[in-house]
Amino acid sequence: MKKWLRIFFLVTCLIGLTSVMRIQANKREGVIRTAALQDKSGEDVKSITSHQPEELQVAMTLRVPTGDTVIALENQEYAKFVAEEITDLEADKDITAEIDQEGRLLLNSDHDQVQKVELVVPINLADPLLMDQLQLELQVVNKNETYELAALAVKADSDAGSEAAAGSDNDNDSDKPTTDNNSNSNSDSSSQATSSSESAANTTRQNSQSAKQRSRATKSKTPATSSSKSASEEATDDDADADADTATKTSRVSQAANPLDNLTEPAIKIQRGQVKIGSWSDDMKIGGTLATQAGVAIYNKSSGADGKNVAGYYANELYRTHYYVSYQQKENAKSHAMVFEKGTDLDGETIIVYYPDVGAYTTSGEENEPDKKMGAIIEISKLVYSPNLADGKDAYIDLSSNFYSGIVYNGIQRFDLDITFTNEDGTRALNFPGRDGTDYKSYFTFGSLNGNEKGRHEWAGTKLKLPAKLSADTMVKDRGNGWYEGIGEGIYTKDKDGNYLPYTGENQWGDFLGSTNYEKGAVSFPLVNVKHEFMLRSDAGFTWQSFSTGSIVPLKPDKPRKTVHRTPDFGLENNNLDNAEISRDSDDLSKFYYTVYQPTYSIPDDSIAKPNKITLTDTLPIGMKTKPKMVWLYNTDGTRMKNVERGKVTVEGQKVTYELSDREIETLEFNGKPFAFQIKVKIDDDFVGIFKNKANVKFDSGVGYEWDNDTNEVVTEFYRSLILRKLGDSHWNPDQTEKLAGVVFNIEGGDDKRKVTTNDDGEIVLDKMNSKETYTFTEVVPAGYVAPQKFTLAFNASEKRWEIIGDSAQVEISNDRNQVITVTNQVVxxxxxxxxxxxxxxxxxxxxxxxxxxxxxxxxxxxxxxxxxxxxxxxxxxxxxxxxxxxxxxxxxxxxxxxxxxxxxxxxxxxxxxxxxxxxxxxxxxxxxxxxxEPYSLPVTGGQGIIWFIVLGIMLTLSSLAIWRTHPRGG
Structure with missing residues (x-):
């Protein structure tokens, strides 16, 4: 029997232990069982294109526990969940799923046991993907669980197009005019595996230009959007109507005679000229001797009506078909690439480009804004191949119809760049003035001169040997003979929230237009006389260079303007409380808004540099209050700044200070319009008085670039239309009166019955008085004063004022807007x-x-x-x-x-x-x-009687003294 009991006990323990182990195993089993990336059709994906990546989704099998489960794409800069409908979620599971504002998948299960769930969540990918491989990772938030998805190969768009169409690069080359027998070999070589030297060159191009591409992304007015079409398909669609032209040497870009020959009229003496970011030359003309050489072709391209035909030009041949991603963008923006095979003789060859519209100029004083349209002619000469250009690869120079967007050049180490600015029709050159005192009127600026890697620096120079202008803490060095070299590390990387990473390290600067120190990587050369002779160089052999006449230093801002208004609506016209008189009886206003509008200059038209620091200071009038959370920053488009690292906001008593963060300064768009600070203030319901206020905005970029500007003063008056003031004669100075505190009045009018008492100032604010009623006031007279005061009050609608009805001694009412009833008590x-x-x-x-x-x-x-x-x-x-x-x-x-x-x-x-x-x-x-x-008992009035009494007394005293001396012992 004992043996069977032991066996039974052993089996029971094993069963219990097995259950416990199963429970623990379930607890240890992860939430994510399987996960895979698919296309929209549900097929697994192994590769995607670098530009315009297709839309993806992640299919997951999950074990969802009771309560909340949160799944995120952890530390992914290039992908995020999309807040769309989540499919394949079984309704009978009692589980809900949604995407929150942070892009996380939120699951909630009401089931009391773990549930197996299959669902599909859309994913949005960055465009472009600047990487060779995309590796996504899922994380179950607040649990030590991650799930790594299969890696996806990222291919250049041209490669993707080659895979999609037989004939490898035939589609990409369909636009290229047939020039000689080497054309086919070039096409073939582009699809073959590169040599080690070519691979190094491509890596250099990708590293250099990925930085450029991201740093300029903020300049694009119309960002590139996703597309499921390949690059070759886009090119085919865009140029389908020009197939007949692609077999000829004639470019579709006008190659008129040298535009310099059109300058037949005398030059125009101007005060200054300005390249404008929004100027476009849709009918620009490209010519020069290089365009006529064998092996050279010009490609006409467009960004497309929807902006999808946009790409970066690195490690592929998109320069033949696509508009460059970092150029300024608009619908159907144009660009043109002159492509020439390595080995084409460059000696003595030129490229000449005419832009009808690059900005504006003025012949009036400097204070006048440029108002006449300005064109430009550029002449590129002395081209030198880059040693990094691999055999069998083409060199090219790509130009946008937006002059500010400048040029992209590849396979070229250096060249000369001469610029002649013209009037609108290109018949007269513009003659810029020389030095005016200590400075020049106009400058030409080359920005974003990178020095990220040794031997990969970018340069700009002037052949005229004019003195260059550099920023105070420049990271561009004067190397002599007119050359200036960028040596700083331009930071352009963004975090997962889309914010640029800090660029405060040693030798670092923000390599994007709008950073707080973009000017550190720039150099400006004076514009003097007619022809402006510059030089450009890229050690890497691939770069994008913009053109600007903006100042290299921050500019003095215009004075800010202050408004005061009822609602938080943005706009200078919203100023309805300035010089306003607010009746506290009819208007229960308890809060309102101050807004300070700070004008900006235009970047890059006026300057490429923003201030390093911007600070608002505002001392509010006594009687109002605010909190840091009631102080906001608005961008120049009128939107409140959100999802950006907030600056330091302090409220100490009545003083409000707002010092913008670097992120806020980066986000502010300097376009000539004002950004704004807004303060919401609260006041007491019974406040009566006048608010006078002005603020101060300070721009600070170091010594010599500090500007402190006050706003205008705004005035708002709050008043009560009726105040009861109680006075009494001064007891001991009858000609004076004194305030009587604590005096009680009983008020009756209509349904209004109340008892009020004078404050320490002897006053009562009579609020909520109905102008349609008549009120009787009865005073509880303090002791020592004359009989009780009683008077009647009514509103005169025609005169718009309150009046005392009938005769009432010692009661007066003023005619001022702040009407005061004065009741003066007389002392008994x-x-x-x-x-x-x-x-x-x-x-x-x-x-x-x-x-x-x-x-x-x-x-x-x-x-x-x-x-x-x-x-x-x-x-x-x-x-x-x-x-x-x-x-x-x-x-x-x-x-x-x-x-x-x-x-x-x-x-x-x-x-x-x-x-x-x-x-x-x-x-x-x-x-x-x-x-x-009572009179004295002795005569004290009239005659001399008292004197005789005194004389008699003296005589008796002397006689007694004489007797005592004669008989000292008596007898």
Whole structure:
């Protein structure tokens, strides 16, 4: 039996242990069972194109536990979940799924057990993908679980097009005119595996231009969008109507005679010229001797109506078919590539390009904005092949119809670039002035001179040896003989949120237009006379170079303007509270907005440099308050700045300070329009007063580039239309009044019955008064003042003011906008009459003097008529009341109450009487009080009797002394 019990116990333990192990295994099993990348048809994907990658989705099999589960694409800069419908989710699983604002997959299960779920989530890929391989990783947030998806090969668009069409590069070459027997060999070589030297060259191109491509992305007005078509398909669609032309040497770009020959009129002397980012030369002309050489072709391209025919030119041949991604973009923007085979003789050959519209010029003073359309003729000469150009590969120079967008050149180490600016029709050259004092009127700027890798630097120079202008902390070095070399590391990489990574490291600068220190990688040369002779060089043999006349240093901004308004709407016209008068009775406004609009200059038209720091300072008036979260920044397009690292905002008492972050300065678009700071302020409901306010905006880019500008002053007045003010006569200074606090009034009007009390200032703000009602005010009069005050108040609609109805003593109302009802209480006053008399026979005595003291121990002062006029602290400063043998002493104007009558001088022969207390009341002035004085017992008045008493006393004293001396012992 014991044996069977032991066996049973052992089996039970094994079953229990197995269950526990199964439970633990389930707990340890991950949420993500399987995951794969698919195209929209549901087929697994192994490769994608670098530009216009197809739309993908990830198909997942999940084990979803109870509660919330969050899955994210972790640390992926190039892909994110799309907030679209999530498919294949079974409704009976009691599970919901959605994509949040951060691009994460949120799952919620109400089931009490783990559920197996299959679902498909769309993914959006960056365009272009600047990599050879895309590796995505899923992470279950807050759990130590990641799932690595299969890697996808990233192919150049031209490669993808070759795979899609038989004949390898035939589609890409369909646009290229047949020039000689080498054409086919070139096409074949482009699809073959590259040699080691060619691979190195391609790597150099990709590394260099990927930086350029991303750094210029912020300049594109119409960003490139995704497309499922290959590059070759786009090129075929775009040029289908020109197939007949592709077999000839004649380019579809006009190759008129040398445009320099058209400059037949005298040059125009101008004050300054300006290249504008928004100027386009859709009918630009390309010519020169190189265009006529064998092995040279010109390709006409367009960005397309939808901007999809856009790409980067690195490690492929998209330069033949696509518009460059970093050029300025618009619908059907044009560009033209002159392509020439390696080995084409460049000695003495030129490329000449005419742009009818590159900006504007002015012949007036510098303060006038350029207003006349400006063209340009550029002449490229002395071209030198790059040693990095692989055998069998073509060199090219690509030009946009937007002059500012400049050129892309590949396979070329250096060349000369001469520019002649012209009037609108190209018949007259523009003659720029020389130095004006210490500076020149106009400059030509080459930006983004990179020095990221040793031996891969970019250069710009002038053959005229004119002094260049560099920024204060430049990372461009003067190498002599007119050349300037970029040596700094341009930072262009973005994080997963689309923000550029910090560029504060040693020898780093932000390599994108709009960074806080883009000017560190730029050099400017003066524009003087007619022909401007420059040089360009790329150690890597591949780069994009923009053209600008913008200043290399930050410019002094125009003064900011301040507005005050009811709503947060953006716009200078929204200024409805400036010089406004707000009635607190009819307008319950408790919050409003201050907005400071700071004008910007145009980047890159006026300058390529932004200020390093921007700070708002605003000291708000007393009576209002705000918080840091109620202070916002608006971009020049009127949108509030969000999802950007916020600057430092502090509120200390009434002082508000907002120092923008580098990210905010980067995001601000300097286009000549104003950006804005907005402050929401709150005020008390019963505030009455005037708000006067102005702010200050400071641009700071170091010594010599600091500008501190105040705004205009805005004024807003808040008033009450009715105030009750309670005054009372001063008890001891009758000609003055004093504020009476704590006085109660009962108000009745219609359904309104209330009791109000004066504040410490003796006032009551009468709010919520209905102009259609009549109100009766009854005062609870304080002790010591005259009978109760009662008056009636009504609103006069025609006069738009309140009025007192009927006669009411001691009540007045003003006619000001802030109407004030003044109720003045009079102190109850009385008088006192007395006479100085002999205590023995009531004879009226003259010569006595009296002063009066009140209960506060103050001594009273009277005028000549005995009327109270004030008080004194010391008895000697009090008014002395003198008695007369025939008149009664009378004082008036004394508040009811008790007093002391103090005799300070008695009549001759009388003793000064004791202090006499008396009370002023309604009856006190009716009776005359007798103030009696007792005479001395010895005669003290009239004659010399006292002298004889004194003489007799002395004689008796002397006689007694003589007797004592004669008989000292008596007897």
């Amino acid at each position: 006053r009385g008088g006192y009459r007395f006479q100085k008399v002999d205590g023995t026979d009531d004879t009226q005595l003259a010569g006595a003097e009296f002063i009066i003291r009140n209960k506060d121990k103050k001594y009273l002062k009277f005028d000549d008529d005995g009327k109270l006029v004030g008080t004194a602290e010391k008895p000697e400063d009090a008014t002395k009341l003198k008695s007369s043998a025939s008149k009664t002493i009378q004082v008036t104007g004394l508040p009811y109450g008790d007093y002391d009558l103090i005799e300070v001088k008695a009549p001759a022969g009388y003793v000064i009487g004791a202090t006499h207390k008396f009370t002023v009341s309604e009856k006190s002035v009716k009776n005359v009080e007798m103030i009696k004085n």
